[in-house]
Structures are given as structure tokens and as C-alpha cells.
Amino acid sequence: MNDPVSLSPAGALRDVLDGLPPRQAARAVERLIATYRGATPTDAPILRDRADVAAYAAYRMPATFEAVRAALAAFADTVPEWTPASHVDVGGGTGAATWAVGATWPGRRPVTVLDWAEPALSLGRELAAGHPTLDEVRWQRARVGAALALDPADLVTVSYVLNELSAPDRTALVDAAASAGQTVVLVEPGTPDGYARIIEARDRLVAAGFRIAAPCPHSAACPIAPGTDWCHFSARVARSSLHRQVKGGSLPYEDEKFGYVAATRLPAAPAPxxxxxxxxxxxxxxxxxxxxxxxxxxxxxxxxxxxxxxxxxxxxxxxxxxxx
Structure with a gap:
């Protein structure tokens, strides 16, 4: 496995976002938070332009990268001799999960990042430019929903996307990922609602013939009684100066709470x-x-x-x- 800090978007983010006025970014972040906590619009992307995307990248990309990388590392431990030869990232935006895959498994691979917001894809392309292991990434605009068709891939990732979809669209997306991917890794916020979405997806993946490789050491039903608790984990995230200004914090780090499931058709060996x-x-x-x-x-x-x-x-x- 790669050194987990050998491929990180931190430097690329710093270079691309250099000069972004912190107050402008903070205002954009406040609007985006309010939008995400309300009803997600169905007629336009939430990330409308480069200013929105830059603010979102400063605010969320480091945390998304660390959460997805932690989930992938747990999965990689169950298949130590395996490396994905292809990757599809659904709703990948600026490419945090693509960077996380590159930090987990060495080498180049064809990658397709699908997202509805063209400004997010454009910034993702800009961030990846000049990094040899990311030179085979295809940034493709696509509406993530019931009509989405996915090309076959060794690995399909879906991170922080299910919360933006209606229940029918969530079901369709999980089924599409199960049809296309040899391995499917889903990451959601570490909240009770995020856990509920993960469990819903986990059940569908098991029903489709997948084996749960991580975090669960089994593919049986989750032992947590509904409504009593939720399964989630934590990833330490280093904060840049801009990150601290945008989020209004003083600490050089934060802890990202997340939930995930890694399901596979491979002969994985889950943790005891x-x-x-x-x-x-x-x-x-x-x-x-x-x-x-x-x-x-x-x-x-x-x-x-x-x-x-x-x-x-x-x-x-x-x-x-x-x-x-």
C-alpha cells in the first residue's frame, strides 16, 4: 500500500485556491451549508460556479479525502494482494475519492469521475493536472439519479452523495453500482441519518450477492437495534490556513465523523x-x-x-x- 501521505490534494488545493479571499469563501460556505441542510434542488447543481466550487473544495475536500482514504485502507487490508485496475467515482465533484484511491493503491488506472456540476469537474481537472498517477482521469458531466448508467469497473466509489438523493434515486444508484462494480465503497456523514443510508445500501449490496469486507467483520444484519445507536468512525484532518479561516476555527486539525461500507465480490478476509x-x-x-x-x-x-x-x-x- 502507498504511504497515505504520498498522494494528497492538500498541496494542489493550496496552489489553486491561493488568493481566494477568505471572507468571500466563508460567505459561499455559509450559503452552501444552508442549501445542503434544506431541500436539494432538482433542476440545477448546488455548486453553481467556480466561486462556489472553490469554497466547497476548501471547506470539504480535505475531510472527504481523509474519510474515504480511511474506508479504503480498511478495505485494502482485507484484500492485500489486490489493486483496482479501473475506478468509477459517482458524484465525485473535485475528485477527493480519486485522490484517496491513488493514495491507497499505487500506479495509474483509468478513472471516470461523474458529477452534475461542471464547475466542480473543471476544478477537479485543474487540481489533478501535473500529477502523473492521475493523468488517466476522465471528468464527465452526468446527472446522478435513477437513469445513471455506469461502465463496469473494479472499484466504484460513492462518497457523500446518497444524502443528496431521493429514496428512489438512492436505491437506483446502489443497484447500478452493484451491477457495474466488482467492489463498491460507500461513504456518508457519521450521523444517525447517514448510518441509516449506509445500512439501507449495505442490505441491497448483500442481497445482490456482495460480501461485506469492512467495517463489519460479517455480512449478517447489523447488530445495532434501530434508533438506539449508529455505527460511525473518525478521521483526523489537517487544516490549512484557508481551511481554518473558512470554517472559523483555530485548531490545526479537525475530526471528520463518517460511516461507510465496503462490499465486494472478491475473496476478501474481513477483520476478526x-x-x-x-x-x-x-x-x-x-x-x-x-x-x-x-x-x-x-x-x-x-x-x-x-x-x-x-x-x-x-x-x-x-x-x-x-x-x-
């Missing part, structure tokens, strides 16, 4: 269990909440008497496979 909450480190012991291979949620306590396993537990992170 998955850490589904932040580990609790106490004196002489570590409490780990796990989703286990038999489809149950369980808590395990690792103490000093477990030796090396205790050391591993102290280093374990939310979202890690267990045991390491």
Missing part, C-alpha cells in the same frame, strides 16, 4: 472484529467495544497480564481491526 467506539484506557486495562464476526456487539477488557496484546490495545484506534 472491529473496534466500534473510542477505546477507554484505564489504569492497567483497556476497554474495547467490538463488532464481532458472529454478528454480535461485545466489550472486551485487555489488561496488563495479556502482555503484548495489552500494548496493542493501548495503541488501538477507533475503527481498527482487532486483534491487530
Amino acid at each position: 472484529s472491529r473496534v466500534v467506539r473510542r477505546p477507554q484506557i484505564r489504569k492497567g486495562q483497556v476497554l474495547l467495544d467490538l463488532c464481532e464476526a458472529d454478528g454480535r456487539l461485545a466489550r472486551t477488557t485487555v489488561t496488563k497480564r495479556h502482555g503484548d496484546l495489552y500494548k496493542a490495545a493501548r495503541d488501538a484506534n477507533w475503527g481498527d481491526a482487532w486483534p491487530p
Whole structure:
């Protein structure tokens, strides 16, 4: 696997967005947030022009990249000898998931990024220019919905898109991804609603004959009782100066909460269990909440008497496979 920092959009974003007035970007971000939280329009893209897209890229692209990269890394661990030969990114906008795939698996591959917003595709093309591993990316305008047809691909990614679609369009998109892809990776916000969309898609992928490779260590029904909790994870995101100005924050980082599912037709080897909450480190012991291979949620306590396993537990992170 590539060094996860060997291919990142951070430098390209900095170069392309250099000179963007922070106040203008912040105003555009406020409008975009209000739009995304309301009813999504059906007659025009949310990202209307380059100013919108630049603000959105500064605001969301680093977090999307880190969330998708974390999901892909978890999946890659289940198929260590596999590398996708082709990739389709649905609703890919400026290409965060394309960068994340390149950071996870080395080498060139034909990639198609589909999005409705031409300004987003244009900025994505500009960001990717000059990066040899991204020189086979095709940036194609397409309405993401029930009528979308996808070309066959080893890997299909759909990140932060299902929340923008109606229920029928979500169903159609998941079915299209299942028909086109050997592996499908879906990422959504780490909220109860995002989790519900992931579970809905997960069920359809399993019904279509896919095996769940990550984060779940099984393909059985999710053991979380509906309405009681939700499965999600966290990715650390480094903030640029512009990112901090646009988001009105002072810390050099933020934690992106996300949910995901990676489903495949490959002979994957899922984790024996998955850490589904932040580990609790106490004196002489570590409490780990796990989703286990038999489809149950369980808590395990690792103490000093477990030796090396205790050391591993102290280093374990939310979202890690267990045991390491």
C-alpha cells in the first residue's frame, strides 16, 4: 500500500485556491451549508460556479479525502494482494475519492469521475493536472439519479452523495453500482441519518450477492437495534490556513465523523472484529467495544497480564481491526 501521505490534494488545493479571499469563501460556505441542510434542488447543481466550487473544495475536500482514504485502507487490508485496475467515482465533484484511491493503491488506472456540476469537474481537472498517477482521469458531466448508467469497473466509489438523493434515486444508484462494480465503497456523514443510508445500501449490496469486507467483520444484519445507536468512525484532518479561516476555527486539525461500507465480490478476509467506539484506557486495562464476526456487539477488557496484546490495545484506534 502507498504511504497515505504520498498522494494528497492538500498541496494542489493550496496552489489553486491561493488568493481566494477568505471572507468571500466563508460567505459561499455559509450559503452552501444552508442549501445542503434544506431541500436539494432538482433542476440545477448546488455548486453553481467556480466561486462556489472553490469554497466547497476548501471547506470539504480535505475531510472527504481523509474519510474515504480511511474506508479504503480498511478495505485494502482485507484484500492485500489486490489493486483496482479501473475506478468509477459517482458524484465525485473535485475528485477527493480519486485522490484517496491513488493514495491507497499505487500506479495509474483509468478513472471516470461523474458529477452534475461542471464547475466542480473543471476544478477537479485543474487540481489533478501535473500529477502523473492521475493523468488517466476522465471528468464527465452526468446527472446522478435513477437513469445513471455506469461502465463496469473494479472499484466504484460513492462518497457523500446518497444524502443528496431521493429514496428512489438512492436505491437506483446502489443497484447500478452493484451491477457495474466488482467492489463498491460507500461513504456518508457519521450521523444517525447517514448510518441509516449506509445500512439501507449495505442490505441491497448483500442481497445482490456482495460480501461485506469492512467495517463489519460479517455480512449478517447489523447488530445495532434501530434508533438506539449508529455505527460511525473518525478521521483526523489537517487544516490549512484557508481551511481554518473558512470554517472559523483555530485548531490545526479537525475530526471528520463518517460511516461507510465496503462490499465486494472478491475473496476478501474481513477483520476478526472491529473496534466500534473510542477505546477507554484505564489504569492497567483497556476497554474495547467490538463488532464481532458472529454478528454480535461485545466489550472486551485487555489488561496488563495479556502482555503484548495489552500494548496493542493501548495503541488501538477507533475503527481498527482487532486483534491487530
